[in-house]
Every structure is written in C-alpha cells, then in structure tokens.
C-alpha cells in the first residue's frame with residue numbers, strides 16, 4: 663500500500679540567527695526565526711511524512727509553547743517523526759522538495775541537503791530531490807522577508 667503526503671512551511675528571515683536549511687548551515691547575513699532552529703525544509707518534510715500517515719503536523723507533536731523544543735535541532739524532530747512512520751510499517755519511496763528563496767543561492771548546498779535528508783529518512787540519496795527557486799522578486803520570499811518550502815513524500819508499506 664502507498665500513502666502520499668505534502669508539507670508546506672514558512673519562516674521569517676532576520677538578522678542574528680544562523681540559516682539552517684535541510685540540516686545544513688548556509689553562510690548568510692540573516693537566518694530563519696522560529697521556536698526551534700527554524701529549519702524550514704526539514705519541517706516541511708516532517709509535515710509531509712505526518713500527513714502521509716494521517717498523524718497531523720509537527721505543531722501537534724512538538725508544540726511551540728513547549729520549552730523542550732526551544733532552539734531544537736529539527737533533524738532530531740524529523741528523526742522522531744521518522745520513527746513514527748517506521749512503527750506504522752512504512753518506508754520511503756521518494757521525497758521531492760522545493761525551497762522558495764530569493765537569496766542566498768541554494769545550489770552549492772543542494773547535494774549536502776539531499777545527503778543529510780536521505781540519512782535522516784534512512785534511504786538512498788537518489789530517493790531525495792531538493793530544488794530551489796527564487797520567486798522572481800515577487801511576494802514575501804521575493805522581497806527576502808522569509809523563506810518558504812514545500813515537499814511531497816511517497817511512502818510504501820513494508821512487506822510482513
């Protein structure tokens with residue numbers, strides 16, 4: 663049996679924060695604001711996984727009112743979500759993601775993001791695709807006020 667899930671997330675870009683996307687720290691004069699480390703891409707993938715198995719969203723599992731998740735490493739949050747997916751008997755078929763950011767250039771970091779995400783989802787790197795697009799200077803992403811991300815994941819029930 664197959665299950666599909668999609669995720670979408672947005673975080674504001676501000677000075678004084680590191681920019682962490684896809685588990686990779688990217689040199690930039692601004693970073694993403696959030697209760698956790700605000701890794702917009704890992705949040706999107708976690709939401710897509712939770713959506714695929716009908717388990718709500720990361721806000722339900724890791725409330726932003728809980729100090730336990732203050733400055734949390736989103737890789738650990740995604741690992742926790744992936745445990746739930748595995749306990750339900752699923753493995754990843756593939757994940758496809760898009761980052762919407764006017765700046766900085768994601769291209770030099772895409773391979774590292776794909777490798778890290780594949781590691782977190784216990785799959786081969788070829789099963790994880792990360793893309794980036796500017797939004798042609800339009801909207802909040804185009805003005806550099808924030809970064810958005812979306813993802814689709816396909817899961818398959820393991821045999822036995």
Ligand SMILES: Nc1ccn([C@@H]2O[C@H](COP(=O)(O)O)[C@@H](O)[C@H]2O)c(=O)n1
Nearest residue numbers: 763764765766767768769794795796797
């Ligand atoms: N933050 C970004 C945005 C885009 N790219 C890459 O640039 C290419 C052109 O982007 P469009 O806005 O015209 O879609 C595309 O190949 C993106 O991968 C990037 O590296 N970082």
Ligand SMILES: C[C@@]1(CO)OP(=O)(O)OP(=O)(O)OC[C@H]1O
Nearest residue numbers: 696697698720721724725726731
């Ligand atoms: C990740 C959590 C953890 O407290 O906080 P934020 O970093 O603010 O991120 P968001 O995408 O708003 O998801 C909610 C929370 O689960």
